[in-house]
Amino acid sequence: MANILDVSTEDNLQYQFFPLSNGSVTFQVKAANDAHIALTQGPQESDPMYEIFIGGWSNAKSVIRKNRTKPDVVEIETPGILSGSEFRGFWVRWDSGIISAGREGEAIPFISWTDPEPFPVAFVGVCTGWGATGTWKIEDGAPFETEDKLEYKFGPVVAGSLEVDFRGPSNCHVCLSNVPAENDTMYEFIIGGWENTKSAIRYCRQKPDKAEVPTRDILNADEFRKLLIEWKCGRFLVRDGSSGAVIMEWTDATPFPVTHFGVRTGWGARGQWRIRHFYGPGQQQIAAPSAPVAYATPAGYPGAASAGGALVWADAAGGQVPPGAVVGGQDCSGEPLYVARAPHEGAIIPGKLVGSHGCAYIPWGGAEHGKSEYQVLVGGPNNWVPTSGSSIPPGAFPAGESEDGEPLFIGRVSHEGSMTTGKVQQSHGVCYISFAGQELGFPEYEVLTA
Template identity: 75%
Template sequence: MANILDFSTEDNLQYQFFPVSSGSVQFKIRAANDAHIALTMGPQESDPMYEVFIGGWGNTKSVIRRNRTKPEKVEMETPGILNAGEFRGFWVRWDSGIVSAGREGESIPFISWSDPEPFPIGFVGVCTGWGASGTWKIEDGAEFNTPDKLEYKFGPVAAGSLELEYRGPHNCHVSFTPAPAEIDPMYEVILGGWENTQSVIRHCRQKPDKVTLPTPGIMNANEFRKFIFEWRCGRLTVRDGNTGAVLMEWVDPSPFPITHFGVRTGYGARGNWRISHYYRDGAKPLPPSAPSVAALYSSPPGYPGSAPVIGNAPIVGGNGVWVDVTSGQVPPGAVVGGQDCSGEPLYVARAQHQGAMIPGKLVASHGCAYIPWGGEEHGKSEYQVLVGGPNNWVPTNGSNIPPGAFPGGESEDGEPLFIGRVNHEGSITTGKVQQSHGVCYISFAGQELGFPDYEILMS
């Protein structure tokens, strides 16, 4: 796409498409109402498809629609958001199934929706209609600012981490909440507070602070400082964005699901922000169709007892296939094996490690799958997800592998590994069953944990 693309759209609801190679597009539009943006796989109006309508219904509200069907996935009241006499700037972003739209100069969207079955986006289309013609300028994005005002601007979280850069004299405030509002429960991280001398972690806006750390000079009004925030099962970690060193950490004994973050400045400080939350560098979109994958335990085609084949993809027990994906992507039809302590679904996954193929769990918000091995939890950005397979779990224990248990991998020594799950600290977590060890291993909070009582996935 050119740096700036100028063109006009008539009042005919006919999209004009152009290719995109990143996870966002920014534009200016001059129209009385109904600026429509389509996100598609190809240069035409076809499913699957996202549509973002800005200033629809007489310039009173905006919506996100999927596959041109109602009801709307989400709608927001946005009276007067467009203007026929002047250009108004907006952006649309997509990352891991989260589609968001916001105003120029603001990184926080005014509307967003998370698609449980995302698809790769290769083209953007624009049009106007319902009595409106439009003039467009499609261009690149920019950073945004926050005023000296203790009021959070909120956005949806797309992963179990948030990376941002802040330029300001002091008081970089970041919050994490279960809704796009300043409500309890709520975590707050204040970096460079108290005239740039101290940083804290606060819970539910209450004192005393959970963590207090002297940080003289941590912020600078003339240069950006990078930070990474991570959360998992109640453990909130703040890292230096350049070195990765842990600055502060706190574990909440009663964690809640985090769905939004907020940013603000105050106490005499104005801030400039760059937020990398919406599009992670290196993230790969889902392929248009499931790639062919070899089953670990299938005989050659035509051999007695071999698995049936559809195309080049072998079908394993329960009509399931293992699909190669990366970076937190969840292919359509993925088998849900449990849920994290935050309530997020965990998918049945497996990954290569040290010469073994090890069953584990996919945590989409973390951008990776986790497998247990050698006493530790290992994150894998490249993994396989079980698609279209069985979801029949049978309780068992020890080395008692029932007939018909679903094979999920093999150890580095060639021993078959099966897929199991256990209840642990408010989660239902999937992992590997190793018969010779008599336990189901799961990865949890950085460790490999073994359980003699577990459920096993059946074909």
């Protein structure tokens, strides 16, 4: 699936990571020097790892480095390869252990290296530093097609908006979901349906539609039409991508977390697509891979795993999201919130991870406490059971304990356009969440069960 990412990087040598769908990535970058690209297995800086430094050493040379160790595996002179005033295009490829980088429009790489012990690459990271900031346009894959069979193709959500370039006669369908598969928890945007005469917003595949507007000839089989889909705090908008005019909108009072989008065509239509996400300075990609990875639970933490070992805790820090992290909710900005926990004042307290903030938050003592080091729940089912008061449902997953040794469970509540995870303390009969600097208690909530 073709994804185009607009990214800004600061002068801090901190990678922003994005998922990949194939063995290459093309991009344009505007930076005076030191455009750094990382290829990794997960969405964080960790070994094994390939790094390609383009225009390093004051825009004089480029290198390839493995596992952040010196000497570099290859180094070449590339004077003036980057520009701080104009975009320069490049590509990076990896195949059968061959890592290579080249200029846009050139088939021969300007730098390459063969790794005798290659590893699978699933993420690309970009950063700038050594006095340089950068503006990037990153493309993963080529424009793609959907057939006339009403089957969604899914990709991970990067931010709270999608810009869609679509060429087709009718029935441009886009969905937002909490899993990379068609299910009964979806928002669907049917654009140019009913033989290109009207458009609609559909909730959880239910009729009647939540919004319906006439949009005769909104799509065209001979040219790309630009559409913008935005979501924030439960409000969903479809705009004309050229003028910005709102085509249709709807607000969900109790929104569910969005982690993936899907696209499809049908009812006699095929389509060509390009999908663009937007990111600004300091924002971090939140990846939600569907394949869980097993982690060992460090000593001293209760609730190592559920029966059968399906749920485990993974150490993380600084906004890192381990592969297979359990999505517990959604911030009012549309960003996924992950189930996390951290020690505090002799307790181990469940809370939420907000990756773009670089920390997890836990509720305690009437206040919200940020933790740069934390653990994230990984793998297993994602079952939430409604309850209230001190009624803890069977199979509730123990996630920590109070300073007095009372077990704490994982709960979540809907509050001010968000779905926020926190702690359930049975003796108190409420679920506590951290929100806007406070600890808030709710007598009605959902509990995570294994």
